[in-house]
Amino acid sequence: MQINPYLFILPRTPGQIVWDYKNHKQFELNLEYSTRLAQLINNPKLYDDSNRVDTQLLNSGILTHSIQDTIEWGWDELSKIFHIGTKNIPCEHVPQNIHEWSKHYLDHCTEVLAAPAPGTRLTELIALPKPSCLPQGSLANVLIGRKTCRTFTDAAVSLEDLGTLLYLSLGYLHERENDVDDCLVEGLDARRSSPSGGGLNACEGFLHVQNVSGLEPGFYAYHPVDHALSFVNPALDSPLGQLLCGQHFINNLPVGLFITSRFDKLWWKYEHSRAYRMAFVEAGHISQTFQLVATALGLNTWLTGALADDQVEALLGLEDSAEQPLFFVGCGKSDGQVMCEELKALLSSQELAQ
Structure with a gap:
C-alpha cells in the first residue's frame, strides 16, 4: 500500500x-x-x-x-502543488462541437451575470489630457488594432510571416548582440524582444500548424538559437478545440503557439517559490508580443489559457517533464468577429423566444 x-x-x-x-x-x-x-x-x-x-x-x-510516477520538477513543492492543482480543468462534459460549446458558454455567462458584479473602487478622480494624435504606422496604432477574434478563414499563413512572428516573439535577436552588459555570464546573454526574469529566457514555444505554406500540418518545436523548427508529432485526428477545452470555434485556426516554461531553468537560478510567478509573467509578455507582431502583419489573433494539459503535454513530448505548457496564442486571417456565428445564432433565437 x-x-x-x-x-x-x-x-x-x-x-x-x-x-x-x-x-x-x-x-x-x-x-x-x-x-x-x-x-x-x-x-x-x-x-x-x-x-x-x-x-x-x-x-x-x-x-x-x-x-x-511523479512529475520531474526540482525542489520547489509549493509551486508544484499549485501547478498540478490547476491543470486539467475539471468539468462534467467537454463540448464535442461548436453548438455544444455555444450553449454551454451562454448558460455559463447567464449564470454568472445573474449575480451582481464586484463594485468599482470609489475615489477622487484627477482628469488626464486626452491622448494626442497618433501617427500612421505607430506602435500605438498596432495596440489599438489588436483584438481577440473567434472566427478565422481557411487562408494559409505564409512561412515568411511565421518566421517573422517567431523571431520577434521568441527569437534571440541578432540586432541586440552588442547590447549586452559585460557582467553577464555566458549563457545568460541572449536577448529577446520581451523581458525575461533573470535573463533566463525560460519560456519556449511549440507550434500547432494546420495551414502554413511550405509546412506539413503537425506539431513543431521552435529553436531560438538557430531560428529553426523541428518536427515533434503529426497533425491531430481530432479537432483543435478538443485540446482547448471544447472551444471548437477555433478548429480552423491556421497556426497556434503553445508557450511553455522550463521550470528547471527557473529553479537553477532562483531557489524559491516566487520564481514560479515569473513563468506566467514571461509567458504573458511573449503572448502580447506575438499578438502585436501578428497584428502588424495584418493577421488577427486569439488566445486562451484553457488547455487539456495532459493531452497537450503528450503531443508536445513533455509528459512528466520540468517543461510545461502554460498558454496558447494563435493567428490567421479573420473577418474580425469577436463572437462565432453559432453563438450569435443561439443568442438571436433566445431573444426571439422572449
Whole structure:
C-alpha cells in the first residue's frame, strides 16, 4: 500500500483537510481518520483490509495500491502543488462541437451575470489630457488594432510571416548582440524582444500548424538559437478545440503557439517559490508580443489559457517533464468577429423566444 503522492494537508480545527490536488478532490478528516492516516504515512505496511477507516481511505484515493510516477520538477513543492492543482480543468462534459460549446458558454455567462458584479473602487478622480494624435504606422496604432477574434478563414499563413512572428516573439535577436552588459555570464546573454526574469529566457514555444505554406500540418518545436523548427508529432485526428477545452470555434485556426516554461531553468537560478510567478509573467509578455507582431502583419489573433494539459503535454513530448505548457496564442486571417456565428445564432433565437 502507498500514500497518494499528490496530497497536501491543512489543519482546520477540529479536524484536517486533505486535498488530492491532482484529481481536484477534497476531504475533511476527523480525529479518528487523521490519526490513522498519520500512522499509515509513517508505515504504509500497517494497512488492514478489515479496518473500516483504511478501506475508506483507499476508496477515496488518499491511499493507492501502486507507486505513482511523479512529475520531474526540482525542489520547489509549493509551486508544484499549485501547478498540478490547476491543470486539467475539471468539468462534467467537454463540448464535442461548436453548438455544444455555444450553449454551454451562454448558460455559463447567464449564470454568472445573474449575480451582481464586484463594485468599482470609489475615489477622487484627477482628469488626464486626452491622448494626442497618433501617427500612421505607430506602435500605438498596432495596440489599438489588436483584438481577440473567434472566427478565422481557411487562408494559409505564409512561412515568411511565421518566421517573422517567431523571431520577434521568441527569437534571440541578432540586432541586440552588442547590447549586452559585460557582467553577464555566458549563457545568460541572449536577448529577446520581451523581458525575461533573470535573463533566463525560460519560456519556449511549440507550434500547432494546420495551414502554413511550405509546412506539413503537425506539431513543431521552435529553436531560438538557430531560428529553426523541428518536427515533434503529426497533425491531430481530432479537432483543435478538443485540446482547448471544447472551444471548437477555433478548429480552423491556421497556426497556434503553445508557450511553455522550463521550470528547471527557473529553479537553477532562483531557489524559491516566487520564481514560479515569473513563468506566467514571461509567458504573458511573449503572448502580447506575438499578438502585436501578428497584428502588424495584418493577421488577427486569439488566445486562451484553457488547455487539456495532459493531452497537450503528450503531443508536445513533455509528459512528466520540468517543461510545461502554460498558454496558447494563435493567428490567421479573420473577418474580425469577436463572437462565432453559432453563438450569435443561439443568442438571436433566445431573444426571439422572449
